[in-house]
Amino acid sequence: ALKEGGHFTAYDLSNTDELLVPITYNEVVGRQTDTLHQMGRRPYPPYEEYDTVIVTSFEPSKVMRLRVKEDWYFYKQRSQMMVRIIALCPVMIKERDGQEVTEPMFWISYAQARDVFAKALVFNEFNSAMRLTYDELFWKRLFDSYIYKEQNVYDRRINAYAQGLDALLESERIKQEMFRFEEDLWQY
Template structure:
């Protein structure tokens, strides 16, 4: 009797062991492929943005506001444009901004605000943001027999990150006499969307089915974003470092502190209502010279402070 009990107990242990082995094989999580051997190291997100130094208004003895344009077609600005599609952890600056705005999120507290003016005083509603970041189109419903349009449904097609080809930034240069330094701080950024809008040009006769589609280049603003509100999102996104891939750098580090981008001044604060350079200089070459003159004026002010 004891032998029978021992045999039954042994069989039960063997069955449990096989069941555990099969279960462990089925429940084992799928490991994601590792591209580099050091990716299993600590690769958590960046820290919070570094707060700028507090400056008292009484210590600012000089300041000048300028507007710049960052053209992503320039080679130095390519790290902000590519990749046009998210590739692993890499994102473009435009995709980072789109993800922060999150037009599908109705909770205002968990998305980035977009403003209607460059001074960021009038915040856009969610419907206005969707209309700004999407192209209005019409979906036509046709009669299957005659081919005539019997119904048209309007809809919005969201813009993609590769359609943002430039940014306009508003920044202020000021001299802090308490620390005796000349500093610059970005105040706001404005994505510029460039796309080709399809228009029905027709062929001059025949049925509407014979009409062809043409293209009209459109340039429009993507809204204004307060820089300090955008910085936490930029700090969490790693940017491609063209000099050394091992040196991690975020968009916030590259733009706020290192200023690793090429820009051209197109507007400065002036008595004529902050008019743009192109409003009083028509030649493109002279406009570039005027932009450099404004840059030189700001640099010379700091240099002349130390003359004795």
């Protein structure tokens, strides 16, 4: 769906995580193509050096995660917390120096891509008779997630001030704080 003249626009991953700078399909593919120049020596006479260029092209199968940018708000008429998905960011898993590294690619507006998600079916391994679309999957929140950033004074991500287990605990604390906010509004 993301191609020249495609269904939706990709946005640059600027430092602000905002949908400000649109990028083209060729820019997206160009950023995901790695070029490695490697010098080698022939194992037979005359043992001369040679230059090899190794080009690794974009592989969609390496996109294993999505970042979901959401707005959580309190809906007064129902007295409940509601969520609105703003954008999605595909995240590739790459191998660098023997370690797996996550690399975010670009943002797409969820509103723009919603028509595509509404037509694409998701396989439900627990109930093969139930037909489910990606739009329903996001709307019903049928995915696992953790919070990696919240609105704050310094606009910092959680991993900027907490690492490892502390970052996961901070993410869970934020989630519980949102849950308590909604629950504390009710009187029993």
